[in-house]
Amino acid sequence: MGNNPSDFKGENLPVECVSWNDCQTFVTKLSSLTGRNFRLPTEAEWEYAARGGNKSHGYKYAGSNDLDIVAWHANNSGRKNHPVGTKQANELGLYDMSGNVWEWCQDWYGDYSSEPQTNPTGPSSGNMRVYRGGSWAGDAAGWRVSRREFYPPVLTENGLGFRIVLSK
Secondary structure, three states: OOOOOOOOOOOOOOOEOOOHHHHHHHHHHHHHHHOOEEEOOOHHHHHHHHOOHHHOOOOOEOOEOOHHHHOOOOOOOOOOOOOOOOOOOOOOOOOOOOOOOEEEEEEEOOOOOOOOOOOOOOOOOOOOEEEEOOOOOOOHHHOOOOOEEEEOOOOOOOOEEEOOEEEO
16 A cells, blocks of 8 residues: 554554545455455344354454453553554454454444344444454453444544455
8 A cells, every 4th residue: 555554563563543445445445456356244244254253252352251352452451553464363363353453344333233143234324434353552441342333434442453355
């Protein structure tokens, strides 16, 4: 992209301080360069992956009931993010889904439907986008995989990054 907006730069550190709109620019460019379709995960896809998919053991954090084993947070991070993959992965082999940097999702923020759904997507419009996961800067008490947050898509925040998926 020509620049790294992160407050913390280094080998294998996650990119952070990016807006949802920045993420869209990145996935569009990556898709164009590779001829493949990259995007942000939906909120449902993100949570399914964080929970360990069909290999889930029902942990409250992504890969363990002990947050220190799987996540960087305010109590163990030294107030900075860390190289990806330095904590234990979850059941699907995914790292840092419960902490290191928050991760943007594709969806607009809205209340969950009370109706049963399979692979739901959020509302078709809104003012805020969803992000999930937890960051190095936050209190460890709230990093359960079910936690959801939201932020305006045009703004950046320290500790807010992204994870991409490849669509078929």
